[in-house]
Amino acid sequence: MAYQTLQQEYLQIPVVTRAYTTACVLTTAAVQLEIITPFQLYFNPDLILKNYQVWRLITxxxxxxxxxxxxxxxMIFLYRYCRMLEEGSFRGxxxxxxxxxxxxxxxxxxFGMFVSLVFLGQAFTIMLVYIWSRRNPNVRMNFFGLLNFQAPFLPWVLMGFSLLLGNxxxxxxxxxxxxxxxYFLEDVFPNQPGGGRWLKTPSIIKMLFDTPEEEDPNYNPLPEDRPGGFAWGEGRRLGG
Known part of the structure; x- marks a missing residue:
């Protein structure tokens, strides 16, 4: 029964969030078990271009x-904000x-080629947090029970915390x-005088991932509809 409940909970996670977080956990587990090493995973343009090790673009x-x-x-922040985006402004x-x-x-x-970064997962997590925070500007955040601020400041608070950890x-x-x-190209520029949408999802991606059942043009996402249970970066909509 416990296994079935766990399986049901896992399958209820939106598909993109489920796939990405699972891949991250399995990759880390494989490294911990010494099945693979980080040297086989890190970003290296020379190995990608000269040795055709294209998997490094993903790993x-x-x-x-x-x-x-x-x-x-x-992992907590990746799962949390990836899921909130997928179930919120990207629902359907x-x-x-x-x-x-x-x-x-x-x-x-x-950009990573110019700053010599070999792993970009943390940067990707911050990107997800940033996009969510800009789309939910009225949500009040509580970080570790110590700081209270509005959502758009969350990426900067995380950067400060990262600095405190010596990163x-x-x-x-x-x-x-x-x-x-x-955020600018998708949410700001199209609404400016003379602006327009520069980012358009290719039809082949729409054909592969969108289904008629997923489409719900009347859905109006609320920040309260989000996975809870974590005190790190907990949010509450103003006036709620």
Whole structure:
């Protein structure tokens, strides 16, 4: 019964969030069990272009370091905000969500070459947090029960926390920058005088990921409809 309940809970996770978080956990488990090593996963343009090790374009987004506090912290935020986006503003728009992944990953890969980053998973998590926070500006956040602030400040609070842990903030800044580019092109520029939509999901992606059952143009997502249970970055809508 416990297994069936766990299986049901797992299958209720939206498909993109489920696939990505599962891939991250399995990759980390494989490294912990010494089935593979981080040297086979990290981003290296020379090995990709000269040795055709194209899997590195994907695997560098899947490894967050050895199991420990930093790994758990990243997994919680990745799962939480990826799911909130998929069940919120991307509900019924799986293809658009996949396209956001591809656009963010491509831009991050290009930028990553100039700042010599070998793993981009944490930056990708910050990108997801940034996009969610800008789309939910009225949500009040509580971080570790110590700080209270509105959602748009969350990526910067996480960057400060990362700095306190002794990590480089270049990763966080990259995630914020890419998240802002997507947010600007998708949410801001189309509403400006003379603006328009530059980001259009290719029809082949729509054909692969969108189904008629998923479409719900009348759905109006609320920040309260989100996975709960974590005190890190807990949110509440103002006036709620």
């Amino acid at each position: 560098n987004f899947l490894f967050f370091g050895p199991v420990g506090f930093n790994f758990l912290f990243n 728009r799986t293809a658009d969500f996949v396209f956001m992944f591809l656009f963010g990953g491509l831009l991050m890969t290009i 480089s903030i270049i990763v966080d800044l990259l995630g914020i920058a890419v998240g802002h580019v997507y």
